[in-house]
Amino acid sequence: MTPGGFKAMNMTTYEYVNNGTEPELLLTNVGPVLLDPTQQSVSDARLVSGGMNIISNYLNHWVEAVVVTGQGSEQLFSGVVVMINDEFYLLHISRDNDPSYIVGPLMGSNAYVIHDYGIGQYGCEALYSFPWKWFVNEPPSNTTCPAPxxxxxxxxxxxxxxxxxxxxxxxxxxxxxxxxxxxxxxxxxxxxxxxxxxxxxxxxxxxxxxxxxxxxxxxxxxxxxxxxxxxxxxxxxxxxxxxxxxxxxxxxxxxxxxxxxxxxxxxxxxxxxxxxxxxxxxxxxxxxxxxxxxxxx
Missing domain, CATH: 2.60.40.10 (Immunoglobulins)
Structure with a gap:
């Protein structure tokens, strides 16, 4: 769906590119995906050069981010960027019985993204399917990320x-x-x-x-x-x-x-x-x- 109305598309891969100048809503078999002119693709979608990879650019994306903790040290965290009480947080999701956590509130001064896996189910699968190498013959949809x-x-x-x-x-x-x-x-x-x-x-x-x-x-x-x-x-x-x-x-x-x-x-x-x-x-x-x-x- 574009600002001008509906447009039929026949895509066979997960990689989509918005060549226009306005945001577009793409309806896919893995759920809705919002594309905008700064987004290169669903995967590694919004990494920007020049130190602009601040957390607010990645709402609803599964990412790896460097966060300056309350102790002043930098640590790497992974998860989905969510908004709680009008502030940004990183919600980490476990693959096993290890505890999960939320990190935040996050701002441009204390967090920046180094890897963007994408939004929704696709981003979840891209982040969490890789470590399960013992299921090497399984497609990414056979992770534990539920379908939409x-x-x-x-x-x-x-x-x-x-x-x-x-x-x-x-x-x-x-x-x-x-x-x-x-x-x-x-x-x-x-x-x-x-x-x-x-x-x-x-x-x-x-x-x-x-x-x-x-x-x-x-x-x-x-x-x-x-x-x-x-x-x-x-x-x-x-x-x-x-x-x-x-x-x-x-x-x-x-x-x-x-x-x-x-x-x-x-x-x-x-x-x-x-x-x-x-x-x-x-x-x-x-x-x-x-x-x-x-x-x-």
Missing amino acids: PPGPVTTLLYQGYWPELSIILINTTAIKIEVTFKEGTRFSAMPQYFTLSFLDQGSARWLSPTCVGAGEYRGCSFTMGAMYSTLQQNLNYSIVVNFGREAPRNYYLIMTITYVDGLPNEWFVWNITNYSVVNYPMWLDAGGPPANVLYDG
Whole structure:
């Protein structure tokens, strides 16, 4: 879609170039991609010479960035650039059970991008598929980065649609989350448990609520009733979450499915607004297990 209207395109690769002077929205089989005149391609899209690789140029992109930490040292971080409370942060996503983190707030004075992998699912796959060399014959889509929601998702370990969510505000501090894995979903390896994590969008911090529901065995983690197979019926969970404070109005809900034998986690992320409205954050087609803010202020 261009400023002049719709234009049909027949592309067979992931590399697209905008030769015009106005931004264009490209609708692809890996989700929508916004191209602008400064963007060379989806991959390594916005690196600019002359020291202009500041973090604000890469909103919703998966990047590697150098950040000056609170201790004054420079460190390399990878993840997706997000905006929380009108400030930029880098949200790191784990491939395994190591904790993830958010770094920020980031400004032109304390962070710059050295590698841009692109936006959305394509950028996620470009960043995270490379280390899995033992799956050398697998195409990039067979990582654990989910396809654009609601699916169907085809990754290395999960085939089917995104889990369905229903969120009900119980009182000022508690909510009920109904999670449904749809009939026909297939797990290519045995899932052990899934974990729910909550990232506040108002203050850029991880929340630590208590969760109660069938199958709970550690914090907000729940054992999976599915075996190494295709679900013959819906798999439902009813979970009560108590934040111990006023329930956040806007937050990211991150589900991480952990598998046996050290296989990579599966990721799903939802954007929750006004307590209970479930949205799919198109910039983030994958999530990860959070831990802490490494740098704040």
